[in-house]
Amino acid sequence: DTGVSQDPRHKITKRGQNVTFRCDPISEHNRLYWYRQTLGQGPEFLTYFQNEAQLEKSRLLSDRFSAERPKGSFSTLEIQRTEQGDSAMYLCASSLAGTPLGDEQFFGPGTRLTVL
Amino acid sequence: QKEVEQNSGPLSVPEGAIASLNCTYSDRGSQSFFWYRQYSGKSPELIMSIYSNGDKEDGRFTAQLNKASQYVSLLIRDSQPSDSATYLCAVTEYEGGKLIFGQGTELSVKP
Numbered sequence: 001d002t003g004v005s006q007d008p009r010h011k012i013t014k015r016g017q018n019v020t021f022r023c024d025p026i027s028e029h030n031r032l033y034w035y036r037q038t039l040g041q042g043p044e045f046l047t048y049f050q051n052e053a054q055l056e057k058s059r060l061l062s063d064r065f066s067a068e069r070p071k072g073s074f075s076t077l078e079i080q081r082t083e084q085g086d087s088a089m090y091l092c093a094s095s096l097a098g099t100p101l102g103d104e105q106f107f108g109p110g111t112r113l114t115v116l
Numbered sequence: 117q118k119e120v121e122q123n124s125g126p127l128s129v130p131e132g133a134i135a136s137l138n139c140t141y142s143d144r145g146s147q148s149f150f151w152y153r154q155y156s157g158k159s160p161e162l163i164m165s166i167y168s169n170g171d172k173e174d175g176r177f178t179a180q181l182n183k184a185s186q187y188v189s190l191l192i193r194d195s196q197p198s199d200s201a202t203y204l205c206a207v208t209e210y211e212g213g214k215l216i217f218g219q220g221t222e223l224s225v226k227p
Contacts, residue, residue: 033214042120042204042217043160056214091159093215103148103167103208105215107159 002026004108006092012114013082020078021111025094032075033105034067035091043091049075050097082115089113118143122205122218130226135192137221139205142186147211149181151190152204154220160204164190195225 005024013019025032031050035043046065047057051072064082069075079086089112093105119142129135137151148167152160164179166172166188172179178191188207192199202222206215 035215040124040219042206042219043215045214045216048214089159097211101165103211103213104150104162104165106162107152110159 004092004094004106006090006108006111008111009109010112010114012116014116015082015084017082018078018080019082019113020076021090021092021113022074022076023092023108024074025092026096026106029094029096029106030072031095031097031102031105032069033093033095034075034077035093037089037091037110038087046077079113082113084115087113087115118209118216120205120207120216120218122203122221124219125222126224127221128224128226129195131195131197133195133225135195135199135223135225137190137192137203137205137223139188139190139218140186141188141205141207141216143207143209143216144183144186146186146207146209148208149179149188150206150208150215151177151179151188152206152217153199154202154204156201192223195223197225197227199223200225 033048034046037043049069064080089110092108151164154160166179180189202220204220205218
């Protein structure tokens with residue numbers, strides 16, 4: 001049973017460019033979450049999916065951010081017209097909702113984004 | 117704004133001592149409570165979950181929950197230098213919902 005994987009692990013881009021990150025959850029996990037973490041802070045929720053349905057999106061998430069989980073397996077997070085303030089670690093987590101330990105979320109290694 | 121508060125630290129303890137990490141949360145409806153360990157430059161790793169009042173022990177770790185006081189703690193017995201990390205407290209308000217994290221407490225265990 002492999003863990004959550006994320007790709008790429010590091011991304012350096014110039015301001016104004018678009019970037020896309022991928023997350024593969026633990027197999028059979030039906031929920032997939034995206035968080036963002038900046039230095040010295042705890043992770044901050046962005047959005048989550050149950051299967052292919054996006055159930056919640058943070059009010060802090062601007063319309064430059066979009067996420068998809070088209071077949072209920074992997075997910076992508078796209079940031080359009082990146083800004084320097086988007087520089088952060090983007091974390092993906094998954095869980096198996098509907099089970100006794102369904103609240104437990106397991107994180108991938110993260111994608112570190114640097115916007116120049 | 118639902119909040120989770122932790123002392124940012126750093127908390128420094130000698131090797132072999134007990135480290136005590138504390139967390140308070142604002143939402144009385146919170147259901148599930150978690151402690152994650154995060155090494156520098158790495159992602160959070162789940163180390164403890166607790167759902168009901170009282171203590172839960174797992175090896176050298178004990179989580180304590182007091183819903184009336186809206187308080188969660190983590191005790192690490194026989195602290196080791198390898199325990200040096202940032203410890204994140206997180207809560208959920210409903211089953212399978214998003215995690216709300218505190219800012220983390222940095223723990224340093226000195227040999």
